Amino acid sequence: MATHTTKWGIMATGGIAETFSKDLLTNPAIRGVSDVRHEIVAVGASRSSDKAADFIKRINGPSTAKCYGSYAELVGDSNIDIIYVATPHSHHFQNVMLALEAGRNVLCEKSFTVTAAQTRKLVETARAKGLFLMEAVWTRYFPSSIEIRELISSGAIGTVYRTIADFSFNMHNGSDKLSVDDSHRLLNRDLAGGALLDIGVYSLTWVFQTLYHLWPETEKEEPTVISAINQYGTGVDETTTVICQFLKHKAQGIALTSFRVATDPETSGDGSPCVRIQGSAGEIQVFRDTALPKQYRIIRKGQETEIIDIEYPKDPERGNWGQGMYWEADECARCLRDGKLESESMPLSESIAILNVMDTALKQGNVEFPELISSDVFSADSPLNTGR
Numbered sequence: 001m002a003t004h005t006t007k008w009g010i011m012a013t014g015g016i017a018e019t020f021s022k023d024l025l026t027n028p029a030i031r032g033v034s035d036v037r038h039e040i041v042a043v044g045a046s047r048s049s050d051k052a053a054d055f056i057k058r059i060n061g062p063s064t065a066k067c068y069g070s071y072a073e074l075v076g077d078s079n080i081d082i083i084y085v086a087t088p089h090s091h092h093f094q095n096v097m098l099a100l101e102a103g104r105n106v107l108c109e110k111s112f113t114v115t116a117a118q119t120r121k122l123v124e125t126a127r128a129k130g131l132f133l134m135e136a137v138w139t140r141y142f143p144s145s146i147e148i149r150e151l152i153s154s155g156a157i158g159t160v161y162r163t164i165a166d167f168s169f170n171m172h173n174g175s176d177k178l179s180v181d182d183s184h185r186l187l188n189r190d191l192a193g194g195a196l197l198d199i200g201v202y203s204l205t206w207v208f209q210t211l212y213h214l215w216p217e218t219e220k221e222e223p224t225v226i227s228a229i230n231q232y233g234t235g236v237d238e239t240t241t242v243i244c245q246f247l248k249h250k251a252q253g254i255a256l257t258s259f260r261v262a263t264d265p266e267t268s269g270d271g272s273p274c275v276r277i278q279g280s281a282g283e284i285q286v287f288r289d290t291a292l293p294k295q296y297r298i299i300r301k302g303q304e305t306e307i308i309d310i311e312y313p314k315d316p317e318r319g320n321w322g323q324g325m326y327w328e329a330d331e332c333a334r335c336l337r338d339g340k341l342e343s344e345s346m347p348l349s350e351s352i353a354i355l356n357v358m359d360t361a362l363k364q365g366n367v368e369f370p371e372l373i374s375s376d377v378f379s380a381d382s383p384l385n386t387g388r
Contacts, residue, residue, distance in 0.1 A: 003034060003035060003036065003037055004035060004036045004037070004333060004334075004337040005037050005039055006036065006037075006038050006039070006081050006082060006329075006332065006333040006336055006337075007039050007041045007080055007081040007082075008021075008038060008039065008040050008041065008081070008082060008083070008084060008329075009040075009041065009042040009043070009044065009074050009075075009080035009082070009083040009084070009104070010040060010042070010043045010044070010055075010083075010084050010086065011044050011071055011074055011075075011085045011086060011087060011095060011099070012044075012045070012046070012085070012086040012087045013043065013045050013051050013054070013055040014086060014087075016086050016109060017055070017084070017086035018055070018058060018059055019323050019325060020084060020136075020325045020329070021043075021059045022059050022060075022321050022323075023321070023322065023324070023325040023326040023329065024325075024326065024329055025038070025040065025059065025060070025061065025318060026313075026315035026318055026321060026322055026326055027317060027318075028326070028330070030313040030314065030315050030322060031313045031322075031326060031327070031330075033326075033330055035334070036333035036334055036337065037333075038326075038329055039062070040059075040061050040065050041062075041064075041065055041066065041077070041080060042065055042066040042068060042074055042080055043055050043056060043061075043065055043066070043067055043074075044068040044070065044071050044073060044074025044075075045067075045068070045069060046070065046071060046386070046387030047069060047070070048069050049067045049068055049069035050069075051069075052067035052068055052069065053067040055067075060318070066079075070386070070387075071095060071098055071385055071386075071387075072380065072385070072386075075098055075099045075101075075102035075104050076102055080104060081105065081336060082104070082105040082106065082107060082132065082332055082336060083099045083104045083105070083106050083107070084106075084107045084108075084109075084136070085099065085106060085107070085108040085109060086109050087109075087384075088185055088191045088192070089109065089110070089111045089112075089114060089197055089198075090114060090190065090191045090192040090369075090373040090384070091384040092108055092109070092111075092112060092113050093113045093114065093118040093121070093122065093373075093375075093376065093378075094378065094379065094382045094384040094385050095108075095384065095385060096108050096113075096122050096133075097121075097122065097125065098378075098385050100122065100125045100126055100129060100131055100133070101125075101378070101380070103129065103131065104131070105131050105132035105133070105332075105336060106126070106131070106132070106133050106134070107134050107136050107328070107329075107332050108122075108133070108134070108135055108136060109135075109136045110135055110136055110137045110201050111192075111197045111198070111201045111358070112135045112351050112355060113355065114192045114197070114369055114374050115355065115359055115374050116352060116355035116356045116358075118374075119351055119352050119355045120352055121376045121378075123348045123351075123352065126341070126348075127341070130341065131341065132332070132335055132342065133341070133348060134331070134335070134342060134343050134346055135346055135351045136328055137201070137205050137328075137346055138291075138325050138327070138328045139202060139205055139206075139290075139291055139293075140205065140209060140328070140345050140346050141327040141328040141330070141331050141346075142310070142324060142327055143327070144293060144308070144310045145209065146345075148210070148277070148284055148286070148296060149209060149210070149213070151284065152210055152214055152277065152279070152284070153214055155281075156279075156281075156282070156298060156300070157277070157278075157279030157280075157281050157282035157283055157284060157298070157299075157300065158279040158280030158281030158282065159279055160210060160211060160251065160279040161249075161250060161251050161252070161278060161279065161280065162251065162252050162253070162276075162278045163206055163207050163211055163252075163253045163254070163275070163276070163277050163278070164253075164254045164256075164275070164276045164278070165202070165203040165204075165207055165253075165254070165255055165256070165274065165275045165276075165290060166203060166255075166256040166257070166263045166274055166275075166290065167199045167200065167202045167203045167256075167257050167263060167274065167291060168195070168199070168239075168256065168257055168259070168260075168262055168263045169199070169258075169259065169262050169263070170259075170260065170261055170262040171186075171259045171260070172259075172260050172261070176233070177233075178232070178259055178260075182233070182234050185198075186198060186236075186259065187232055187234045187236055187238075188236075189234050189235045189236055189369060189370065190370055190372075190373065191373075192369050192373055192374075193234070193236040194232075194236030194237040194240075194362075194367065195236075195237050195238060195239065195240055195257040195258055195259050196229075196240045196242075196257055196358055196361060196362065197358065199257050199290075199291070200240055200242070200255060200256075200257030200358075201354070201358070202290045202291045203242075203255035203256055203257055203290060204242065204244075204253075204255045204354050204358070205354070206275045206277075206286070206290065207244055207254070208253070208350060208354055210277045211244075211246060211249070211251050211253055212246070212350065213350060215249065219248070219249070221246055221247070221248045221249070222353050222356060222357075223244035223245050223246050223253065224244070224245040224247065225242060225244060225245075225357050225360040226243045226245070226364075227242045227243070227361035227362075227364045227365060228240070228241045228365075229241075229361065229362070229364065229366075229367060230260075231365065231366070231367065235367065235368070237362065237365055237367050238258065238259045238260060239258040239259065239260050239261075240256075240257050240258070240365065241254070242255040242256075242357060242358075242361045244357060263289060263290065264288060264289070271287060272287075273285035273286055273287055273297075274286055274287065274288065274289050274290045274293075275290060275293075281300060281301055282298065282299050282300035282301055282303075283299050284296055284297065284298055284299070285299065292312075292323075293310050294309070294310055295308065295309050295310055296310070312324045331343055372384070
């Protein structure tokens with residue numbers, strides 16, 4: 001089979017864009033991939049082409065990549081196969097719509113949007129225009145995640161009735177204040193900060209990929225949602241617990257997230273699991289951490305525990321780099337090659353279902369965001385697109 005090359009445009013030049021782009025530039029052979037490869041052909045910063053040029057230097061990227069000083073210029077580049085949107089999730093709706101309206105396929109960082117209504121609008125637009133769209137929940141595409149889903153489907157731990165997942169980190173500093181400034185994106189209401197949208201989405205990812213995702217389409221049900229939220233002084237959630245009750249399947253998913261305590265206070269040794277997938281004949285435990293697991297264990301009744309360590313291949317020719325984001329990029333490349341408009345591993349309907357859960361939880365906790373970032377009315381001239 002000939003190798004398919006996907007040409008990427010990168011929207012934004014922050015930390016997550018750097019990690020993803022450096023993964024794009026790794027040799028696919030390090031992870032046993034030969035059918036697809038990736039090329040960065042353009043980078044767009046919101047206000048300065050110099051920032052885009054500096055970004056290319058930081059990632060040791062190709063000197064041939066175009067450097068744009070606006071998102072509008074980036075999405076107007078017809079040489080791009082797909083745009084990776086790496087802006088804050090407060091900006092995602094406007095930024096992704098800008099790309100879709102320009103006829104560009106899109107991979108958008110999580111959380112997809114601030115509200116479910118925004119995600120529904122993006123999905124409607126992509127489908128109407130015949131464009132590929134996917135939420136970049138990288139954990140979904142790890143071989144270990146696929147292995148765990150296959151184990152569940154095979155009945156390895158019986159029928160799964162409960163998944164408990166936690167992604168939390170401790171920013172407590174001995175007072176009511178947290179250890180970062182109130183203007184930090186994690187606590188900034190204007191940037192749709194808060195634990196749930198930023199890291200709690202990973203807890204929900206495990207709930208959905210081990211329950212909802214594995215049921216036949218005719219058997220899928222959106223859950224009843226009960227949440228408990230502690231608000232921080234800036235108006236965002238600092239600790240959130242979401243219970244998803246799937247009545248038809250007699251199943252429950254419990255997603256936890258917090259800025260006050262850590263998922264695992266241990267820094268060495270076995271620690272405690274960040275995810276427990278509990279079935280009628282055993283359970284699967286995932287360790288350190290929810291977004292980037294290092295190990296999982298299969299515990300069956302009356303049998304020895306099976307321990308599987310998780311590896312993230314490194315490229316020795318690029319400073320021994322490799323973070324695991326290349327697998328979601330490979331998924332995009334294969335979908336584009338095969339003419340698919342969405343991924344079977346992360347269907348758009350499932351992104352909507354997860355946003356519906358987060359919507360409900362935030363409303364129950366009286367967490368609201370400004371109109372500028374929560375509106376589902378697109379404007380190419382929005383300051384979220386122009387940087388003004």
